[in-house]
Amino acid sequence: MPNNTDFCYLDHYQGERLQRQYTMLFGNNQNIIANKIADEIFTNDKAKKVLDIGGGTGELIELLKINQASRDNLLPSMFILVEPFDSMIAEANQRKNPPDVIIAATGEGLLKVKNDNTQNIDVIILQGVIHHIRGISLEEFFKGLYNMLNKNGKIVLITRPLKVEFPMGEQAKKSWKECYTTPPDDMPKLLQKAGFIVSVSIETFPITINRVDWLAMIKTKNSAVFSNISALEQSQIDQDYLEIKQKYAKNSLITFLDHQIHIIATKP
Numbered sequence: 001m002p003n004n005t006d007f008c009y010l011d012h013y014q015g016e017r018l019q020r021q022y023t024m025l026f027g028n029n030q031n032i033i034a035n036k037i038a039d040e041i042f043t044n045d046k047a048k049k050v051l052d053i054g055g056g057t058g059e060l061i062e063l064l065k066i067n068q069a070s071r072d073n074l075l076p077s078m079f080i081l082v083e084p085f086d087s088m089i090a091e092a093n094q095r096k097n098p099p100d101v102i103i104a105a106t107g108e109g110l111l112k113v114k115n116d117n118t119q120n121i122d123v124i125i126l127q128g129v130i131h132h133i134r135g136i137s138l139e140e141f142f143k144g145l146y147n148m149l150n151k152n153g154k155i156v157l158i159t160r161p162l163k164v165e166f167p168m169g170e171q172a173k174k175s176w177k178e179c180y181t182t183p184p185d186d187m188p189k190l191l192q193k194a195g196f197i198v199s200v201s202i203e204t205f206p207i208t209i210n211r212v213d214w215l216a217m218i219k220t221k222n223s224a225v226f227s228n229i230s231a232l233e234q235s236q237i238d239q240d241y242l243e244i245k246q247k248y249a250k251n252s253l254i255t256f257l258d259h260q261i262h263i264i265a266t267k268p
Ligand SMILES: C[S@@+](CC[C@H](N)C(=O)[O-])C[C@H]1O[C@@H](n2cnc3c(N)ncnc32)[C@H](O)[C@@H]1O
Pocket: 002, 013, 053, 054, 055, 056, 057, 059, 060, 082, 083, 084, 085, 088, 105, 106, 107, 108, 126, 127, 128, 129, 132, 133, 134, 224, 225, 227
C-alpha cells in the first residue's frame, strides 16, 4: 500500500465508485482502446506475458481476455495485474475473467520484484498511471521496464496532454498540470533514451455525460480522471463545483472530447 500523503496519491482509489464512474465516462471508448491494445498483443499465435501496471480493478485485462477468446488458434496469454490498492485488487479478483496473477505493488516498487512474473515480459501496459510514478525519474523507470521485456517486447503507454477539454473548474485545471512530474511531451524522448523505438499518436474520443453525474464527481472529489483532485481543499472543490454548475446550467448533458496520447515503445 503506497503512502497516501504523497501528492497525487489518491485516497479515492481506495474504494468505491471508481469503476462505475469509469464506465459512465468512458463507456465504449474503453472497448475501442482494449481492441487496439489487443492488436499489439496478439500479433502471432504465441502465448504472451502481459503486465498491466496500475491496472485498477482489472477491467482492461478482462476486455483483453474476452478479445483473446474471440480469436482462433491463440495460445492463452498470461495477464498480470500490478496494482497497489487492496480495494482495487479485491474487485479484480471478483471479475468473471480475473487476472491470472496479481502483484500488489506500485510501478516503481515493481522494479525491485524479481521473479518469473516480472521477467521475459512481452507487453507492458501503462494506462492512465504514468503521472503516479514517484521517487524515481521516468528515464530510470523506463530503463527498468526495458530490462523486464523480451526482445521485440513493447510498452503501450496511454496518457493525456497537460491541457485537456474535460469540463474542470479553474482549481482542478491547475492541479491537473501540477500532477505531472514529467510533461507527457517529454515521454517519447525519455523512452528513446532508455533504448526503445517509439511511435506516438493522438487519439480522440467523444464523451457525453449527464450534468448531474459530472457535478457529483466533482463534489465527491471522486472523479475517475481527476486523481489529483484529492489534493484540493474542500473550499477549492466548492468553488469549482459552482463554476461548472453555472457554466452548464442550461445543459442536461455535457459533451466534450477526450484527447489521449498513445505511445508504443518497442525494445529492438
Ligand atoms: C486512473 S487509474 C487507471 C486504471 C486503469 N489503468 C485504467 O486505465 O482503466 C490509475 C490506477 O493506478 C493505480 N496507481 C496509483 N499509483 C500508482 C503507482 N505508483 N504505481 C502503479 N499504480 C498506481 C491506482 O490505484 C489506479 O488503479
